[in-house]
Amino acid sequence: MTTQTAPAAAPGLRLGNLEVATPVVLAPMAGITNAAYRRLCAEQGAGLYVCEMITSRGLVEGDERTLNMLVFDEAETTRSVQLYGSDPVHVGKAAEILCAEHGVDHIDLNFGCPVPKVTRKGGGGALPWKRGLLAEILEHAVASASRYGVPVTMKTRKGIDDDHLTYLDAGRIAEQAGCAGIALHGRTVAQAYSGRADWDAIAELVAHVDIPVLGNGDIWEAADAVRMVEQTGAAGVVVGRGCLGRPWLFRDLAAAFAGEQVATLPTLGEVRSMMRRHAELLCRHMGEERGCKEFRKHVSWYLKGFAAGGTARRSLGLVSTLADLDALLADLDPDEQFPSAALGAPRGRQGSPRSRVVLPEGWLDDSDGRGSGNPEDTVETDGG
Structure with missing residues (x-):
């Protein structure tokens, strides 16, 4: 096994009253980040390991499939869940259920999913275009979770496409709503997982808000994570596809952020x-x-x-x-x-950029309204 020298130690991550020793978050991925995989990754190194995303409507209505996803390993000391929803009341109620009935310690709200069946209903990465709706959802979630001392964060993308960017407004809205942090995937919905992530946008968001910003996109090795933090000033990183088939990446990340030698290349x-x-x-x-x-x-x-x-x-x-x-x-x-x-190569889905993002009719006409449709009907999570 070869080694490489890491830079000086980096501080941990603080989200509200939640402290994470290593500033690394495992992104929720459908069918991947179940309790077994979260434990496997946590055995490698400290971090925040997030449950597969669940829908607020499914949780509120007691849907069996949704409840079956809310399974935690006995070794999980911090329960983190990503919640998806487009109705403020549903999201607020779901946040309360997570805190009161499931002992959740952290809630993340997903506004980054680029899947067409979600965006065509105004959900996922399309939703932040509706600033008023985004603010209302965040306010309901924070109000519910704060009664239990549970921090709320949000995950988003740069915007719908290069002509309809939302991340700076989303950061401002998240901060005003009382969110403990915001994660930014440095791609637009139109890019999906193609091309390169825009780390400059992450740095711009860091300078724009006072809450912690987590950077996401193109972290394939521990050195990438350290470089992202150094270049952008982000408080930490979110890792998705880079850990597929490589749970030991979290061991390398923990070592790198601790300023220790990074073990790589397992046999x-x-x-x-x-x-x-x-x-x-x-x-x-x-x-x-x-x-x-x-x-x-x-x-x-x-x-x-x-x-x-x-x-x-x-x-x-x-x-x-x-x-x-x-x-x-x-x-x-x-x-x-x-x-x-x-090493350093993309893993998981990549695909090609989309010439057009599928959205509800007239979605782009009004950036302040509440929107329409019901994007919670069908959802998949993907690490955003």
């Missing part, structure tokens, strides 16, 4: 041990059959760049028991070195 033997631990935790929370099925999606991310052949990859992608997994992992060469070509 395939170390990677397969991490794969086994991941599957074990999934099975513990979901049962062996479902846990193994959930694990399958992670195989290609873990083995990205390694020489493992197609037969091994296909077999691992069909694993149904831990015993089968053990047998298949044993066939992987434990001494194979980590593929350095995979």
Whole structure:
């Protein structure tokens, strides 16, 4: 395993009365950041590990699927949940339920999702265009959570596209509403996950507000996170796709922000041990059959760049028991070195920029109104 020297130690992250030793947040990702994965990442290093995003309407109405997502590992000392909603009353009530009934310590509100089925109803990254609605939602959430001493933050993007930017207004509104911080993904909705994240926009937002700003976008290695904080003045970073198949990234991040040497390039033997631990935790929370099925999606991310052949990859992608997994992992060469070509490379979805963001009719005509539609009907979270 090779090492590289990190810069001087960075301070931790403070969001209201919540203190996080390492200024790193795991972004919610649908089907990824369940209790098992959050524990796996937390075992690597300190940070704030956020539950998969849930809808406020689903929570208020007691939807079984929504409630099943609100599962926490016994080792989770800080319960963090990302909440999605477009109706201020629903969001406020949902925030109260999270605090009073689920012991949540931190609530993050999602206004960054670029998925067309969400933006076409005015939700996700489209919603901050309606300044009045954004303010009302944040005010309701903060009012409910503050009664329990729980900090509220929000996640957003630069804007709908380069001609309709919202992040500076969103930062001002978040601060005025009493939010404890704001995370900015340095891309527009139109960019989705394509191109490069605009770290200059993050720096501009830092200078624009007095609450902590977290930077998100293009953090593939620990050095990227440190560089982002140094360049932008952000209080911390949000990591999404960069940790797919690489939960040890949080170990590197903790070391880098502590001013210690950063361990990198695990051997395939170390990677397969991490794969086994991941599957074990999934099975513990979901049962062996479902846990193994959930694990399958992670195989290609873990083995990205390694020489493992197609037969091994296909077999691992069909694993149904831990015993089968053990047998298949044993066939992987434990001494194979980590593929350095995979370092610093994008992971997960990228895609192409969109020529047009799908929005409700007339959405851009009024930036101060409340909007219309019901974007909570169908939602997926993606790390924003």
